[in-house]
Amino acid sequence: MNRRAWLLFLLVSFLWGIPYFLIKVAIEDLSPIVVVAGRIAIGALVLIPVAAARGSLAKLRGHTGPVLALSAVHILVPFTLITYGETHISSSLTGLLIAIEPAVIALLMARTEPLNRGRVLGLLVGFAGVAVLVGVDVSGDRWGLLGAAMVLLAALSYAVATILVQRRLSDVPAEALTGATTTISAVILIPFALLALPSEPVGLPAWGALAVLGVFCTAVALLAFYQLIGLAGANRAGLVTYLNPVVAVLLGVLLLDEHLAPSTVAAFALIAAGCWLSTRPSPAPTAPTTPAPVSQPAKVVAGLPSTPGTASDG
Structure with a gap:
């Protein structure tokens, strides 16, 4: 990735690491549906004027179906699931569960980017980390399990959205796309x-x-993320979830007094390792080596070596 892509990567990683903490604060006084609708409406009020000023809204023509689908899978469904999920689980656990997104993207893109042994191993390790995380943190708590299931469905929805942007909407300016979906x-x-x-x-x-x-x-985060997809592709853009959980956990532990057990850290390590393995590029196939042509036996000339460039004996 170039410098601009790295800056966008770091920006999105931070901006999508703090929502879990902010949602927890907001739902203390506001119902989840008000929080979801409010943040989306505020986002739209910021984005639509930007898109109108740049004259990019016309680029939405001919993309009605994909834009409606993206509104559902990248805004409406995951924002709602995460916010309601956080009424049952901690902000730290929410951020950690979202980290499975890169592995889900790799699984969904298996038809175009085939899974080799390393990627399959990565998927297994990543999902094992999720199993450990859910089993340790919310085992026996049916509401906690429901909250975790909501967040995992949100991660799946985010993965679908990331691929959709790359495959169907890469030619639409980010400000028009984000303005329309919000x-x-x-x-x-x-x-x-x-x-x-x-x-x-x-x-x-x-x-x-x-x-x-x-x-x-x-x-701001949606604008940056859609630009990042255009620069780095869906797989690499999805890797922002490597850093999101770190921000989410730090804020949850330091500001919300959420408990962080060693088993939770170990589970996240499995998820991160699994995502890294499952999103590694496949090794380029090695070109078959063409055997060197067998040269005809050189004629031996008196006083000269039989092989050119070789010094004669004695």
């Missing part, structure tokens, strides 16, 4: 959010968390 999602969710508005006063931390979620973790 607007569509907001229009769908706002009526439900209006029915769940809080009746009690909402604290400043919740409103602040919602504002940051909308402007930075939605608008």
Whole structure:
């Protein structure tokens, strides 16, 4: 990846590492549906003027189907699943479970990027890490299992969205694409959010968390991520989930007093190792070596060596 791709990678890794903490803060005073609809609506209000100013909204023509699909799999479904999932599990665990996304992308792209032994091993190791993580952290807690299942479905949805952007929407400018998907999602969710508005006063931390979620973790992060897909491809762009959990865990442990057990760290290590193995590029096939032509026996001339360039004896 070039320098710009690396900068986008680091930016998205940070901006998508902090939402889990912010969601936990926001849902203290706001219902999950209000948080989801609010952050998406704020994102749309930021993105649509940017796209209009750049004159890129016209590039959406002819892409209605893929844009609607992307609105569902990259905004509507995962944002809702993650927010409701965090009502049952910690922000740290949420970030760690999302880390399985690169392995899911590798599995979904197996038809175009065949799985070799290393990638298959990576998938097995990564999913074993998820099994350990879920088994240790939420075993016996049916609501915790439900929350974990929601987050894993969100990771699957993110993986589908990443591939969809690369295959069907790579020619659409990022600001037009993000503006359209957030607007569509907001229009769908706002009526439900209006029915769940809080009746009690909402604290400043919740409103602040919602504002940051909308402007930075939605608008800015989506713009950066779609540009990253265009520069680095779906597999590499999905690797932002290597760093997301680190940010999520640090914020959860330091600011929310969430517990981090050694077994959780070990499980994440398995997930990270599995994702790394499953997304490694396949080794390039070695070209068959053409045997050198067998030369005809050289004629021996008196006083000269039989092989050119070889000194004569004595």
